[in-house]
Amino acid sequence: MRANLAALARPAYRFFSNSTNKLQSPFLLAVRLYWGWQFAQSGWGKLHNIDRVTEFFASLNIPFPHVNAIAVSNLEFFGGILLILGLASKLTGLVLTGNMLVAYITADREALGSILSDPGKFYAADPYTFLFASAIVLIFGAGALSADAVIARFVNKPIVKVRMPWPTNAPVTVEPPAETAALAR
DSSP: OHHHHHHHHHHHHHHHHHHHHTTHHHHHHHHHHHHHHHHHHHHHHHHTTHHHHHHHHHHTTOSSHHHHHHHHHHHHHHHHHHHHHTSSHHHHHHHHHHHHHHHHHHHOHHHHHTTTTOHHHHHHSTHHHHHHHHHHHHHHOSOSSSHHHHHHHHHTOOOOOOOOSSOOOSOOOOOOOHHHHHHHO
16 A cells, blocks of 8 residues: 555656746746846935935944945846846845845844844844845856846857777767758758
8 A cells, every 4th residue: 555655656746846846947037037126226226325325334334335335236236137137147146145144244233143033033124035035046046037048058059079989099070960961051
């Protein structure tokens, strides 16, 4: 009876696993579109209120508050656009993840410190969802529905390599595949 149950469970689990794997790229697209838009909006708002952002950074004792305000504003605006496009996604995810960790350390230190003692305070803090979204893109990439995937298709064309089963000094000639030869005529 156990063997029959296991025999039924394996194909069902395989089907379930394959079905959910097909949701990875649409999920990553949704994360990138939504949180890319949120980052871009946040950066745009900061760029248009740079004096207030500079004052806020100064109140947090961030060194060079005006320079950092401009840098963070541009990072969030352009990083959000890159997330939306799915371009340089892992690098963008890395930089935005670092940005959100700094936001936790400087602006929400108490929430960061309560990650184990009061998790509700940690995930209720403003940087949490931004951090989580950028970490997802950092770890999993942009998915198949992205500019990164399109570029990879053109850059990673397979190169035909010929391996000889024994060493030889004779010149090697390689015949193109039949399809390529037919196209050349």
